[in-house]
Amino acid sequence: MDAVAGSDGIGVLDLQGGVQEHLDHLRRVGVAARPIKRAADLAGLAGLIIPGGESTCLSRLLNIFGLDTAIRQAHGKGLKLWGTCAGAILLARENVGETPFLGLIDVAVNRNAFGSQLDSFNREALAPTVAREPIPLTFIRAPKIVRAGEEVRVLLRLDDYIAAAEDDRILVTVFHPELTPSLAFHRYFARKCGLNVAGDDAGLDPDWTPLSWTRFSLHV
Ligand code: GLN
Numbered sequence: 001m002d003a004v005a006g007s008d009g010i011g012v013l014d015l016q017g018g019v020q021e022h023l024d025h026l027r028r029v030g031v032a033a034r035p036i037k038r039a040a041d042l043a044g045l046a047g048l049i050i051p052g053g054e055s056t057c058l059s060r061l062l063n064i065f066g067l068d069t070a071i072r073q074a075h076g077k078g079l080k081l082w083g084t085c086a087g088a089i090l091l092a093r094e095n096v097g098e099t100p101f102l103g104l105i106d107v108a109v110n111r112n113a114f115g116s117q118l119d120s121f122n123r124e125a126l127a128p129t130v131a132r133e134p135i136p137l138t139f140i141r142a143p144k145i146v147r148a149g150e151e152v153r154v155l156l157r158l159d160d161y162i163a164a165a166e167d168d169r170i171l172v173t174v175f176h177p178e179l180t181p182s183l184a185f186h187r188y189f190a191r192k193c194g195l196n197v198a199g200d201d202a203g204l205d206p207d208w209t210p211l212s213w214t215r216f217s218l219h220v
Pocket of ligand 1: 051052053054055056084085086087089111112140141142143
């Protein structure tokens with residue numbers, strides 16, 4: 001299905017981290033998608049995904065290329081944002097024990113709260129606002145969202161933390177939907193951006209194959 005006329009679709013910040021997997025998922029849900037490397041690339045986008053990776057590295061590159069200011073400005077003019085994992089850390093207003101970076105959504109995150117890279121894991125959960133079926137979730141050295149402000153809606157709460165949340169213009173997830181066959185969160189974000197997409201189930205893509213070395217086995 002095509003993006004709504006007049007919109008360039010959704011961009012994926014292409015400085016470091018899981019870029020290609022997000023672009024692939026956006027194309028699978030039928031949304032125009034392109035990598036974003038510089039401020040000028042933001043023009044015409046309805047939404048921008050800040051992918052997972054390493055938040056300190058990403059913050060430095062954002063700063064070097066002036067993209068932090070450009071993203072803030074574009075967001076002020078209506079650009080919707082979705083941060084996955086490191087992206088969520090960069091968007092959070094509060095970062096426990098550290099200085100926040102973009103600070104655009106009123107949540108507090110606690111980096112590396114599950115432990116080291118070896119403590120990465122898969123699980124499944126139902127996020128009723130996002131899909132009717134349980135969604136597979138991949139956590140890679142993830143943060144926990146430990147507080148959500150009044151304007152923020154919790155989309156998925158697990159154990160002692162929030163795994164997904166949103167306000168009117170920003171989505172944050174501490175897991176990686178782009179590393180699973182589920183298209184549900186990409187559809188959800190595309191709709192949040194005002195784009196036209198079909199489907200409201202877990203959106204498991206039957207043709208998805210774990211080609212990337214970053215993709216975990218879904219056998220937990
Ligand atoms: N632990 C990383 C950080 O602090 C985030 C990991 C990820 O994005 N998968 O930036």
